[in-house]
Amino acid sequence: MKSQLKYAVITAFICVSVLMLGSCERINHNQDNNESSAQNYGLLQTELATIMELVDEVSDQTTGKGAPSQFFLQNLSKEAHIIVIDSSYFDGDDIEFVIDFGPVVKPFKPTQKCLDGRFRAGKIHVRIKSHYIENSSESFVFTDANEEYWFGTDGKPSQILDLRMSITRDLKERLMYKNVKFKVKQGEVESEFEGNLVLEKIAGIQTPGIMGDHYLLTGQGQIEHLDEEFDWRIVAPLKKKIEPGCGMIPVLGEVLLENERTNKNISLDFDPFKNESCDRIVRATIAEEMIDFVLE
Numbered sequence: 001m002k003s004q005l006k007y008a009v010i011t012a013f014i015c016v017s018v019l020m021l022g023s024c025e026r027i028n029h030n031q032d033n034n035e036s037s038a039q040n041y042g043l044l045q046t047e048l049a050t051i052m053e054l055v056d057e058v059s060d061q062t063t064g065k066g067a068p069s070q071f072f073l074q075n076l077s078k079e080a081h082i083i084v085i086d087s088s089y090f091d092g093d094d095i096e097f098v099i100d101f102g103p104v105v106k107p108f109k110p111t112q113k114c115l116d117g118r119f120r121a122g123k124i125h126v127r128i129k130s131h132y133i134e135n136s137s138e139s140f141v142f143t144d145a146n147e148e149y150w151f152g153t154d155g156k157p158s159q160i161l162d163l164r165m166s167i168t169r170d171l172k173e174r175l176m177y178k179n180v181k182f183k184v185k186q187g188e189v190e191s192e193f194e195g196n197l198v199l200e201k202i203a204g205i206q207t208p209g210i211m212g213d214h215y216l217l218t219g220q221g222q223i224e225h226l227d228e229e230f231d232w233r234i235v236a237p238l239k240k241k242i243e244p245g246c247g248m249i250p251v252l253g254e255v256l257l258e259n260e261r262t263n264k265n266i267s268l269d270f271d272p273f274k275n276e277s278c279d280r281i282v283r284a285t286i287a288e289e290m291i292d293f294v295l296e
């Protein structure tokens with residue numbers, strides 16, 4: 001009888017241990033997914049913000065007549081150039097041009113590296129309905145399904161599968177980005193970012209170009225990554241400083257990612273050390289655990 005009881009206890013212990021190990025594996029897997037989702041949001045948000053900046057840099061050079069005879073692209077990569085499709089408003093429709101960051105052949109050329117340290121290749125289309133600097137002017141930014149666009153660092157390229165957004169100037173210093181859709185593939189993983197954003201310049205408004213500008217970014221929307229869906233909301237405005245060595249990452253601000261299905265939320269702090277540093281470090285708080293990572 002004692003041997004049978006001992007055998008039963010041992011068997012029960014083994015079963016409980018197996019269940020606990022299985023539970024721990026699932027918990028770790030979910031944590032990994034959440035950490036990956038946090039990093040993915042940082043990647044998409046920062047790249048989208050840079051696209052907004054570069055489009056603003058080029059669009060700001062247009063005039064009430066249309067596209068200039070020459071664009072100045074010193075703040076883009078050395079490989080970048082502009083292809084003008086429609087240069088005049090006087091023909092009764094929008095002006096349109098393409099920002100071409102160079103060939104999509106990998107590895108990318110050193111001349112395809114932009115000021116923020118990321119390589120960019122491929123084309124982005126821009127249409128502007130009226131003089132870009134006027135209040136209520138409207139613009140449209142998109143990629144063509146038959147063309148490619150890539151970004152990333154050495155060894156970690158990401159492909160933009162779809163990019164669409166409409167831009168309305170509300171005030172001289174404020175741009176409204178509506179119906180933003182941004183679909184990206186990194187490796188075999190696809191992610192999709194949607195929402196609305198507001199960009200408000202707080203420094204550099206009177207000077208041409210983006211270099212030296214400071215701005216605040218607010219907004220909300222949805223993001224899908226690794227079969228997880230999050231509602232994202234900028235709960236403290238993201239502050240960007242467009243300065244040498246400081247172009248990629250916000251130096252201040254917080255974002256909340258909420259997963260309604262699992263109730264597992266992620267908080268992202270772009271200034272974890274409270275010094276507005278351009279160190280690319282983001283702190284994610286997941287289930288009360290803090291994880292720091294570096295954006296690339």
